[in-house]
Amino acid sequence: MKPVIGVFFGGNSVEHEVSVISGLQALNSLNKDKYDAVAVYMTRSGEFYAGEAAARIEEYADLPALVKKCERVVPVPAGGRADLIFYPPRKLGKKLYATIDCVLPVVHGTNVEDGALQGFFRTLGVPFAGCDVLASAAGMDKFVMKTLFRAAGLPVLDAVRVSEAAWRADPDAELKAAEERLGMPVIVKPVDLGSSVGITIARDADALRAALDNAFLFSDAALVERALTDPREINCAVLGNADDAKPSECEEPVSGGDILSYEDKYVSGGKGGKGMSGAKRLIPAPISPELREKIRGYAVSAFRALGCEGVARIDFLLDGDEVFVNEINTIPGSLAFYLFEPAGMKYPELLDELIRLALARERRRARRSTSIDTGILKNYKGGTKLRK
Ligand SMILES: Nc1ncnc2c1ncn2[C@@H]1O[C@H](COP(=O)(O)OP(=O)(O)O)[C@@H](O)[C@H]1O
Ligand SMILES: [Mg+2]
Helix, strand or coil: CCCEEEEEEECCCCCHHHHHHHHHHHHHHCCCCCCEEEEEEECCCCCEEECHHHHCHHHHHCHHHHHHHCEEEEEEECCCCEEEEECCCCCCCCCEEEEECEEEECCCCCCCCCCHHHHHHHHHCCCECCCCHHHHHHHHCHHHHHHHHHHCCCCCCCEEEEEHHHHHHCHHHHHHHHHHHHCCCEEEEECCCCCCCCCEEECCHHHHHHHHHHHCCCCCEEEEEECCCCCEEEEEEEEECCCCEEEEEEEEECCCCCCCCHHHHHHCCCHHHCHHHHCCEECCCCCCHHHHHHHHHHHHHHHHHCCCCEEEEEEEEEECCEEEEEEEECCCHHHHHHHCHHHCCCHHHHHHHHHHHHHHHHHHHHHCCCCCCCCCCCCCCCCCCCCC
8 A cells, every 4th residue: 555645734923825836836846656646724723624625726715605514523642643533523434534644734824834843743653754843843933943044054144033911011122122233224023924924024123113013013022134235145955964964055036125035936937736835936046156155055054943844945045245144944844845857856756755764753752762661640549639
């Protein structure tokens, strides 16, 4: 029997739609001679739907109609795999929709890419591709990732973290602290979002106030970072794990304005159902061989600094010759497959490698003990009343 790969996408994130496109791309690219694939669409309210309609992109134009055509399922532990059982449970007939051997999470953004979904699969005990819980969580928080990059000796732009609570309590003090440390202009980003949502450049104190208020619509905290004027952007993906991590080709995304917007990333070049891989970009990036090697080296270091596994894309900002690591995406759009193609790796092969790494991690974990026999509960006579 072929291993069953559960491709999970959607979820309660501002990048829900993008994840649907990435997820179905991955589903269609899995080598069907090697695997059986199951599409699992997660609604914004946390319900899971499977079925043939869930695998067809056209159906997503009408979500209420889509879920009616699908089977609602819930994943439950099944001895190192996950059973998708029909929900509500059926008294008669088939009770099990499918049993999943390995999950391929193709999700973007908070509540899914940030370790939440990875923790869910870990709790179920089913292998899953990509970063584990800690790397996923660290990679979602722009302040935490910057701190880890800095600790690893990587060049990053200086920034401060402003919490909404501190901002509401004393905005003038927060403004002053940010301005004194960073000067102007600055760029304000919700601390744990992606796809340029909620990001604004501020050139003076009033604009910074407005930018922070806007960022707090999305997150409890904001990153205020020194802004570069007209930086070039270069991205490089990395594939592997702690033992062996390899960089991809570099790309230069092309923006239509000041910052690379949601529109630039997904809409303007995204015709023909190619999603993120159809956005405007130059591959290979037109940079010198020396700069390319430097960036590829930094990308591997950044991947290692967070303890990433699977595939991640590391984004850089160039200020003249100066290179800064901007951010990591632990589940990049289109899983960054198009960055591995120039070196001869096709998307199905990238997916093979992600599944292989997921199963290898699970074998390593299985060797570690998760129980020690203390006999505490067998001999326990203490009750559970609180004692002074
Ligand atoms: N320090 C900066 N200076 C100038 N532009 C920036 C800076 N940081 C980010 N940008 C621009 O904003 C875009 C989005 O910022 P980024 O940190 O990548 O957040 P996201 O997670 O939303 O992609 C970048 O692609 C770039 O165009
Ligand atoms: Mg980005």
